[in-house]
Amino acid sequence: MPKKKRQCDEAQLKWFEEALERIKKATGARTQVQLAEVLDVRQSSISDAKRRCSIPAEWFLKLYRSHGLDPDWLSEGVEPVYINASKAKIPADTLLRETPAPYGRMNSRGRVVPVSTMAGVDKEAATWEPKPIEELSVPESFCRPKLQVVKVDSASMEPVIGRGAFVGIDRDQNEHPDGDLCAVYFPHQGLTIRRVYMQGDTFLLKAENEKYSDLTIPAAEMDQRTVGRVIWVLQNLSPM
Template structure:
């Protein structure tokens, strides 16, 4: 029973990107002592499976017994258990970095004609473990509006917890009925709005009202991977 529990807990931690009990408790929205209790009993509470299905789309049967598919929600089934559970090594100079395979979403999202943006998987990417965070969505950059800083077909890691706009930083912002754009943000105090400015002046500036930032901002771009 202890071996089954350890394997199940390992699948949960790998799939959610957590390493410590503190991180796992935060993901599950429970007290850390609840994890210690589960370990002592060698039993995974049923509500954990329900929460992980609702928040991450994870298949309870895979978590419990390793039976694929990993995901039960549309758009996530392309990632195999082998990819999630494997750990690869990427070299940056002489420093080895553990790798993680993550889903990549299109900027158009699940439904381009919607007021709300939802990610739609179009591929996978192996990123250094240090790049990963549970609150991240990875976008495949479409278009040339941010060239030369961010080129077409680059991959942009967006932290969805960082929605508060800070002047000069780069954010992913949802434009209703169009999809997500990536722009550098500046504040326009005279009109109480934010300017979404492209790097390439051939592309237009966009604007969002101050009160709309929490609704429209997907998150801050925290890293970019692209060919040199």
């Protein structure tokens, strides 16, 4: 009987795909044809490697010689990117913007997203629009089709959410379950994040910090003023 071919398990396939993706990004190869040219191998060799979920050691050696790349970074994503930076074709900072982020699932691939101020573009406007001020790498598992990330500039939700924290808001979610954290816009003030409770024909927006007053909004205005629900918070818990 013919010998059964060895099958890759899920973990091996994930490792292979991530390592191959690092090779493509570091060399600028977008297709299998281009990758074969960079590695000076046949296209069938790449297909064979994928079937085995194994990257030949000689590929890593070739990439060190041609691009100065560190085999440990190619294989495991461990920095530095380059051993010989003088042969670098693409700046390391550009490559690292797409590397795994330190939060979320193990080895979750990161995505760079814009971060807005709480004030937005214009605090006088009737609706809130984001004003990007920086970027943040977050795991893909943290992303949503309408994700909005803001940097908190208020202490109203301390100690749950500290000043300077990054907050992920899903703009597709406009429901207001009691006790959930929602991002709500107040003209002339900007965005605020509070726990929301419905009380008759009004909504109570409750602060965690006792030094801040609770806010109220007529129920009829709540849908229009709600930017979305908070789905995650990233912050430094260590004393500054």
